[in-house]
Amino acid sequence: MSLLKKNQLKAFFTLVLLFFSSCFAAAGYAEPTKASVVKLGEVAVYPVKSAFASVITLNNSKLSAEVSAKIKSISAEVGQIVNKGDVLIQLDATDYSLALQQAGANLIAAQSNLELSQKQLERAEKLVSDGFISPERLNLRESEFTNAKSNVALRRAQYNAAKRNVAKCSITAPFKSVIRERIAQVGEITAPGAPLLHLSDLSTVEIDAKVQPRHIDSLTLSRSIVFTSDGTEFPVRIKRIVPVVNEENRNQTVRLEFIKNHAAIGSAGTIKWAADKPHAPTDLLVQRNSQLGVFILNDNQAKFFVVPGASEGSPAMINLPLDTLMIYQGQHRLQDGQAVSIVSD
Numbered sequence: 001m002s003l004l005k006k007n008q009l010k011a012f013f014t015l016v017l018l019f020f021s022s023c024f025a026a027a028g029y030a031e032p033t034k035a036s037v038v039k040l041g042e043v044a045v046y047p048v049k050s051a052f053a054s055v056i057t058l059n060n061s062k063l064s065a066e067v068s069a070k071i072k073s074i075s076a077e078v079g080q081i082v083n084k085g086d087v088l089i090q091l092d093a094t095d096y097s098l099a100l101q102q103a104g105a106n107l108i109a110a111q112s113n114l115e116l117s118q119k120q121l122e123r124a125e126k127l128v129s130d131g132f133i134s135p136e137r138l139n140l141r142e143s144e145f146t147n148a149k150s151n152v153a154l155r156r157a158q159y160n161a162a163k164r165n166v167a168k169c170s171i172t173a174p175f176k177s178v179i180r181e182r183i184a185q186v187g188e189i190t191a192p193g194a195p196l197l198h199l200s201d202l203s204t205v206e207i208d209a210k211v212q213p214r215h216i217d218s219l220t221l222s223r224s225i226v227f228t229s230d231g232t233e234f235p236v237r238i239k240r241i242v243p244v245v246n247e248e249n250r251n252q253t254v255r256l257e258f259i260k261n262h263a264a265i266g267s268a269g270t271i272k273w274a275a276d277k278p279h280a281p282t283d284l285l286v287q288r289n290s291q292l293g294v295f296i297l298n299d300n301q302a303k304f305f306v307v308p309g310a311s312e313g314s315p316a317m318i319n320l321p322l323d324t325l326m327i328y329q330g331q332h333r334l335q336d337g338q339a340v341s342i343v344s345d
Contacts, residue, residue, distance in 0.1 A: 032339035035330035041322030044278035053209035059201035093169035229269030
């Protein structure tokens with residue numbers, strides 16, 4: 001190879017070496033990427049979640065008679081609120097009152113017979129000790145006294161049953177309730193078990209909500225839960241959570257109770273609650289290496305923090321202190337560990 005060609009090659013490699021050296025030097029002394037930061041507490045969101053719910057009562061009863069009798073009067077109308085023990089329907093108790101009188105007379109006769117039998121037994125015990133009657137005669141008196149005592153118990157039970165039948169002719173409210181439907185009419189003959197009034201218990205009102213299992217934790221941690229129906233909000237709290245997932249719709253039943261006033265029984269609506277943990281807003285989330293996360297500022301460097309469970313288009317719960325500095329402008333062009341220069345908005 002000629003001397004000229006050797007010098008040309010030497011000059012070429014020198015130029016190449018100088019080019020790459022300048023590139024590396026430029027990379028080593030490149031200016032940091034400009035970005036803006038903000039504290040997590042200033043941009044964190046607390047998403048509001050919701051679930052369908054309805055107002056129910058634990059006792060939605062149809063009141064019926066226990067005896068057969070003619071309806072004498074009905075003092076309850078649809079929409080009326082009644083208290084426990086209020087007489088709602090009065091049945092004709094004439095036949096049962098006569099049966100009660102007869103049972104009372106039989107009880108008095110049995111008690112008189114018992115008193116006589118007791119006196120005869122006491123006399124027989126005295127006579128047998130004096131030798132005037134045989135022991136067999138004493139045994140007879142003892143048997144008569146036992147039978148008389150049993151007869152009194154029988155007559156007393158019959159009297160109590162007759163008295164109870166009279167009481168059954170006054171049908172009372174079993175709890176504080178509202179009359180929803182009047183089924184019976186005055187003058188009709190009731191049959192045991194036939195419904196007469198439909199009423200709903202006002203003292204056991206609850207909210208039945210259907211919540212996705214993944215939202216149960218956020219619901220239990222929430223400090224404020226409201227039931228919304230027809231634009232009106234009612235503060236509520238959790239009463240119990242059914243620890244079973246419904247096989248049909250894959251949700252869990254949650255029962256809640258009203259704190260103050262309650263919505264009408266049968267009202268449909270939603271329960272709403274705010275997440276208790278801070279969430280990173282969607283515009284902070286970026287994707288690196290198929291993972292979603294955020295960039296935080298650490299020693300003037302961008303640190304990529306992976307947010308577990310994050311999904312595109314939705315705020316994601318983030319486990320960082322509220323004073324953490326978040327990069328919120330320029331984060332889309334950053335890489336983990338890249339130098340950052342902080343600028344104002």
